[in-house]
Amino acid sequence: MDYNHLPISVKDIQNAWQNIKGVINSNTLDLSDTLSQLSGMETYLFRENLQKTGSFKIRGAYNKISSLTHEERKAGTVTFSSGNHGQAIAWACRHFGVRSTIVMPDFSPKCKIKAAKAYGAKVIISGSNSEDAYRTAREISNKSGSIIIHPMNDTSLIAGHGTIGLEILNQLPDINLIVVPVSGGSLISGILCAVKELNPLIKVIGVQPIGANAMFKSLKDGKLIELSRVNTIADGLTAKRPGELAFKIISRYIDDMVLVTDEEMLNAVIYCLNFARIVVEPAGAASVAAILTGKITAKKKKCVCIVSGGNIEMGLLQKGIEKQLLEKRN
Numbered sequence: 001m002d003y004n005h006l007p008i009s010v011k012d013i014q015n016a017w018q019n020i021k022g023v024i025n026s027n028t029l030d031l032s033d034t035l036s037q038l039s040g041m042e043t044y045l046f047r048e049n050l051q052k053t054g055s056f057k058i059r060g061a062y063n064k065i066s067s068l069t070h071e072e073r074k075a076g077t078v079t080f081s082s083g084n085h086g087q088a089i090a091w092a093c094r095h096f097g098v099r100s101t102i103v104m105p106d107f108s109p110k111c112k113i114k115a116a117k118a119y120g121a122k123v124i125i126s127g128s129n130s131e132d133a134y135r136t137a138r139e140i141s142n143k144s145g146s147i148i149i150h151p152m153n154d155t156s157l158i159a160g161h162g163t164i165g166l167e168i169l170n171q172l173p174d175i176n177l178i179v180v181p182v183s184g185g186s187l188i189s190g191i192l193c194a195v196k197e198l199n200p201l202i203k204v205i206g207v208q209p210i211g212a213n214a215m216f217k218s219l220k221d222g223k224l225i226e227l228s229r230v231n232t233i234a235d236g237l238t239a240k241r242p243g244e245l246a247f248k249i250i251s252r253y254i255d256d257m258v259l260v261t262d263e264e265m266l267n268a269v270i271y272c273l274n275f276a277r278i279v280v281e282p283a284g285a286a287s288v289a290a291i292l293t294g295k296i297t298a299k300k301k302k303c304v305c306i307v308s309g310g311n312i313e314m315g316l317l318q319k320g321i322e323k324q325l326l327e328k329r330n
Helices: 010-020 033-039 056-067 072-077 084-096 110-117 132-142 153-171 185-197 216-220 244-253 262-276 288-293 314-329
Strands: 042-047 077-080 101-104 122-125 147-149 177-181 203-209 256-260 300-306
Touching: 010 185, 010 314, 033 042, 033 262, 033 288, 033 300, 042 153, 056 084, 056 132, 056 153, 072 185, 077 084, 084 101, 084 110, 084 244, 101 110, 101 132, 110 122, 153 185, 153 244, 177 185, 177 288, 185 203, 185 244, 203 288, 216 256, 244 314, 256 288, 262 288, 262 314, 288 300
Parallel strands: 042 300, 077 101, 077 147, 101 122, 177 203, 177 300, 203 256
Antiparallel strands: none
C-alpha cells in the first residue's frame, strides 16, 4: 500500500464544502458544561444527529451524487449500508432524480430501513453483515449497470465528510482535540485530512466498540484486518474491514484510537438525553462515552466530540432509560 500519496487533499474537502453548503445543515458547536466539569476539558458537542437524514452521512452522499455524470445518473446507483449511509444516498438520489437501491444486512434497524424507503430507495435485505450486503450490491451492479457506491472507499464521500473538520476549525480555531466515532473510517479520515493539513498540532482520536474493532486492530498491526464477526449494539459502527482509502489517511495522521463497550455507549446515549437534551444513537455517542469513562483526557484543553448520528430504535432507547431507572431505585 502506497502511503506517500493520499487519496484526497484539503483542497478536495474545500471544494466539497463549496458544493454542499446551503444544502446541508451547518452545525454549531455546543459547549457542554456538565461534560466539561466531568472531564476537566472545555468540551463541545458537534451534533450531526441534527443533520439532514439524522447523521453526518448526507455530507458525503450529496457530494458524491452531485458529481455523477448524466450517463451515471441515468444508470442509477446501488450501495450497501446498515442504515445511515443508505438513508443519505437515498435522500441525495431523490434530490437529483436518480434511482437508488440500498442493500441492508438483516440486523439493520427498522427505523433506518423505513427511512431509506421513505426517501425513495428500493431496499433489499441481504446477509448478516456488511460484507454479505456488499456482495449482493456488486451482483446488482453487474446485472443492472447501476453505479456502485462504496461507503468507505470513495473519495467524494470522504471529502464530503471532511467538511466537518473545516466547520470546526472555522468556529473554534484554537481547538486542541477532536474525538470521532470510527467504523470503516470515512468520517475520521476526512476530518483528519482537513485538520492535519491545516493545523497538524490538533490531536484527533478515534473511538470504536470493543466488539467491532477492525480499524483498531488494523492500525495496531499496520495492515488491513478483517474481523470474522462483529458484536455491538452500535449498528452504525459494524464494519468488519476498514476502507482501504480511509486507512491510508488514518495511518498517516491518527493520534490514537480507544475502545468502548456497549454498556458505555448506552450510558452515553442516556447522558446525552439527560444533559444535552438530544437523542443520539450508540454509534453517535461513542465519542461521548470515551470522554465520560476517562479513556480520553486532555486537562484544561479544548475538545470537540463528534456526535455522528441520532437514528436510534425506540426499543433500544427505552432499554437504556429503564436501565437508568432501575439503577436509581437501587
